Amino acid sequence: MTERSFVPFLLEMLAPFLVWGAHFGAVYGINGIACARGLDAGASGPVGIAPASLAILGVSAAALVAVGWLLVRALRRAQAGRQHRAEGGSPGRDAVDFARWFAAAGAGAALIAVLWVTLPVLQVPACA
Numbered sequence: 001m002t003e004r005s006f007v008p009f010l011l012e013m014l015a016p017f018l019v020w021g022a023h024f025g026a027v028y029g030i031n032g033i034a035c036a037r038g039l040d041a042g043a044s045g046p047v048g049i050a051p052a053s054l055a056i057l058g059v060s061a062a063a064l065v066a067v068g069w070l071l072v073r074a075l076r077r078a079q080a081g082r083q084h085r086a087e088g089g090s091p092g093r094d095a096v097d098f099a100r101w102f103a104a105a106g107a108g109a110a111l112i113a114v115l116w117v118t119l120p121v122l123q124v125p126a127c128a
Helices: 006-037 051-086 094-123
Strands: none
Touching: 006 051, 006 094, 051 094
């Protein structure tokens, strides 16, 4: 395997948290704008859900897909590294293995965080 510099490993480890942070900001931005402008006052969309809630659900779906992809990618890379080492590959790659497993754990945590932030959309009205 080729060695990479620190920056790609850092981005790989931070990517799930960056997706979650963008999702968090988008959810509260959409909700804040809808409530401040009165866009959801008695409005319901085509399926009986307020437009702001539909937008939040769309952003949440996109975030879940992105974080899910990051999780699968990180798990595959971590498993490939473990298999490479088990087959007699280059030892002493603890930092690389740590970065890959950290990325997988971070993606799992970000997946839960995205679901947690989205949960109130399904339970309470946007501007209640």
